[in-house]
Amino acid sequence: MPGLKHRRLGRTGMSVGELGLGAMDTPHSPEAIQTVTTALDLGIQFVDTARDYEGSEHLLGQVIRQRGKKDFVIASKTFSHSASGSQYDIDRSLKVLGVEHIELYQLHDISTRQAWDEVMREDGAFAGLKTARYRGLIGHIGISSHDLDILELAITCGEFETVMLEYSAFFPVTRPLIERAAHHDVGVIAMRPLGGSGRTSTMRGSIAAGYAGPLTPANLLRYVLSNPGVSVAIPGARYPARVIENVATASGYAPMTNAEQRELEDAAAALY
Numbered sequence: 325m326p327g328l329k330h331r332r333l334g335r336t337g338m339s340v341g342e343l344g345l346g347a348m349d350t351p352h353s354p355e356a357i358q359t360v361t362t363a364l365d366l367g368i369q370f371v372d373t374a375r376d377y378e379g380s381e382h383l384l385g386q387v388i389r390q391r392g393k394k395d396f397v398i399a400s401k402t403f404s405h406s407a408s409g410s411q412y413d414i415d416r417s418l419k420v421l422g423v424e425h426i427e428l429y430q431l432h433d434i435s436t437r438q439a440w441d442e443v444m445r446e447d448g449a450f451a452g453l454k455t456a457r458y459r460g461l462i463g464h465i466g467i468s469s470h471d472l473d474i475l476e477l478a479i480t481c482g483e484f485e486t487v488m489l490e491y492s493a494f495f496p497v498t499r500p501l502i503e504r505a506a507h508h509d510v511g512v513i514a515m516r517p518l519g520g521s522g523r524t525s526t527m528r529g530s531i532a533a534g535y536a537g538p539l540t541p542a543n544l545l546r547y548v549l550s551n552p553g554v555s556v557a558i559p560g561a562r563y564p565a566r567v568i569e570n571v572a573t574a575s576g577y578a579p580m581t582n583a584e585q586r587e588l589e590d591a592a593a594a595l596y
């Protein structure tokens with residue numbers, strides 16, 4: 325089986341396998357450690373976490389200690405809007421993870437104009453991240469958002485090296501922003517690539533009941549990876565079996581044609 329293809333993470337200069345792991349819900353599982361370890365053993369090199377994902381940084385710290393090495397890129401996030409708060413969060417992340425450096429640190433869920441104005445003030449969280457980057461505590465600065473206008477600002481303002489945005493057959497409206505990001509050499513991290521846990525749970529139920537249409541986790545992942553502007557897709561997983569399936573998909577998929585993508589979007593729209 326061929327391995328994961330690598331893609332550039334915008335102007336961070338980093339290159340990572342196009343399949344990452346979203347570790348938001350992973351700690352809420354009896355198989356949490358095995359899920360992360362399986363991902364790393366199968367070649368996943370990019371793991372997304374956040375100060376706010378309860379137990380997630382702690383879990384990654386445990387895995388690093390067990391492996392005796394940190395052989396993957398960590399992307400964490402702060403919810404703070406102030407310079408002092410974001411620096412405090414970075415210090416906490418470093419301690420909990422047990423590392424001296426975090427490759428990517430992101431402003432978390434900046435989805436209103438007010439939040440944007442707060443984090444971009446002279447004493448806002450962005451300034452705190454720049455100080456931490458200067459001190460060598462973090463390598464690169466990104467932002468996550470659920471608002472299309474804020475994402476546009478983040479992509480074009482020249483300050484952010486990556487954006488995290490929702491993109492899937494359920495949520496294709498961010499496609500033009502992904503093109504914009506490629507044009508500005510901003511890395512794109514695709515969150516909720518399978519449409520989120522509610523939809524995947526419904527999907528698993530209908531597949532178990534005999535559904536044989538195109539709406540499958542594998543096709544949803546293919547859809548996201550078929551967009552060359554996506555740097556890395558980060559499906560969430562609590563169980564190793566999901567990771568194994570996703571790595572198998574990402575290692576051997578044929579990119580979707582435009583017609584296949586439209587068909588999947590139609591099937592996704594019909595689910596709800």
Ligand SMILES: NC(=O)c1ccc[n+]([C@@H]2O[C@H](COP(=O)([O-])OP(=O)(O)OC[C@H]3O[C@@H](n4cnc5c(N)ncnc54)[C@H](OP(=O)(O)O)[C@@H]3O)[C@@H](O)[C@H]2O)c1
Binds near residue numbers: 346348521524567
């Ligand atoms: N910045 C933000 O504001 C923000 C917001 C949301 C998410 N995120 C990031 O994006 C990541 C992914 O988002 P998400 O977890 O909400 O949505 P998602 O990745 O679209 O879906 C996750 C769900 O898909 C299931 N799944 C994964 N692989 C599967 C497979 N091969 N077959 C069947 N089911 C499968 C998982 O099941 P199990 O859990 O049961 O294994 C989980 O319920 C998060 O972990 C987080 O890092 C960021």
